[in-house]
Amino acid sequence: MDEDRKKYKIFAEDKKFYLGRIAVSDGRFSSVDLERELGDEELFSGEEDFLLPGLIDIHFHGCLGKDFCDGTREAVSTLAKYEAEHGITGICPATLTLPVEELEKVLGLARTYRDEGLKIGEARLLGINMEGPFISPVKKGAQNPNYILKWDDRIANRFLEASGGLVKYMGIAPEENPAFKDFIPKMQGKVRISLAHTNADFQTAVEAYRAGASHAVHLFNAMTGLDHRNPGVVGATMEQKEVFAELIADGVHVHPMMVRLAFTVLGEDRVILISDSLRSTGMPDGLYDLGGQEVEKKGKHCRLTSNGALAGSVSNVYDCLCTAVKEMGIPLRKAVTAASLNPARSLGVDQDYGSITVGKVADYLIVDKDLKQKAVYQAGKILPIF
Known part of the structure; x- marks a missing residue:
């Protein structure tokens, strides 16, 4: 299991953003720990990066x-x-x-x-x-x-x-x-x-x-x-x-x-x-x-x-x-x-x-608050492009 203990602003299945963490196993999300929902005014504040679905x-x-x-x-x-x-x-x-x-x-x-x-x-x-x-x-x-x-x-x-x-x-x-x-x-x-x-x-x-x-x-x-x-x-x-x-x-x-x-x-x-x-x-x-x-x-x-x-x-x-x-x-x-x-x-x-959800394929992006891409993952593996 590959568990990412960093906190991210995660786009979840209900089309909302949450502060949380993820874990990946066998190329799929095995855990998506959502701590709390983020309001629109919080999205572009703070130091956490966005975690978006591919x-x-x-x-x-x-x-x-x-x-x-x-x-x-x-x-x-x-x-x-x-x-x-x-x-x-x-x-x-x-x-x-x-x-x-x-x-x-x-x-x-x-x-x-x-x-x-x-x-x-x-x-x-x-x-x-x-x-x-x-x-x-x-x-x-x-x-x-x-x-x-x-x-x-x-x-x-x-x-x-x-x-x-x-x-x-x-x-x-x-x-x-x-x-x-x-x-x-x-x-x-x-x-x-x-x-x-x-x-x-x-x-x-x-x-x-x-x-x-x-x-x-x-x-x-x-x-x-x-x-x-x-x-x-x-x-x-x-x-x-x-x-x-x-x-x-x-x-x-x-x-x-x-x-x-x-x-x-x-x-x-x-x-x-x-x-x-x-x-x-x-x-x-x-x-x-x-x-x-x-x-x-x-x-x-x-x-x-x-x-x-x-x-x-x-x-x-x-x-x-x-x-x-x-x-x-x-x-x-x-x-x-x-x-x-x-x-x-x-x-x-x-x-x-289409979303960050337990059981879905772990294709996702890490993006900063300026929407600049920092990493792309396929099936939980980072692409060597950044």
Whole structure:
């Protein structure tokens, strides 16, 4: 048993912070001794460090010059190492809109990587988020329009089979796939259907959610917005109480006021912070490939050179968490919930990940009161990166 007698400000299962101690045995928390709850005014006072659960990013594409859809072992390993080094110990990378055969290759490689088991120093591959290809050409954003498809049951099941069950989310634009009331119920228990890159009006989005869709891809981005006469996909997402919504809090994609609005209206249990990071993350300014399209990175912005459309981010979920807290006024407790417990719940792995709780896997971070990371642990073992 590895027992840490230091006291920490611990993020517990009830989404509150407590002063306490932990012990780890066989890679899991064997003891979590919580002495007393900490009020918001106490969180950033005192000398104790924070002990946070390892974060989970359920939507990102790449970093350090690599993209998940490169379809190589090197690319997946590069992504997994980068994420772990930044406190993201669980990952669910996103695919691009590409030819079916190419996507099957990417999914098959990910399945092989998953089957090899945990590699200390590389984030756990918990799933795959298929952002395309069943999306809208009107709201394609930075997705390649050449490979957009109408929904096809056979193709969808080919993706699920190729991944060996790793595909956890499959995006659709319901207005482009009017048979959604038939096929969404058939996918229940196989994969979460999300609304992604969609030009749907409010009523169509509501009907898709009522048919069983349960997830919204990067809320506010690449979807119909919140208007007082047509609440759009954003309004439908806010109204449906069982729907999780991804949110990019990098300070570029969504205005701070709208981030605060999302947390207020959806509540702390439905927001999932994501990065939507591209291969240009961690790289110098310049030109990069995104699914066969050219993207230019300038500082924190990535845009298609063809039309100036905003592409993904150059951030990571831990940086998004810090931005949400320090620059957008989101309480630390809510931001941590949105970057750890909520994605774990959405993926269906919260029995093992997402909070500091006896029996859960000991993936966690040590962070000082300025939110600077001091250590990252996987299965109770410290990563040699600090």
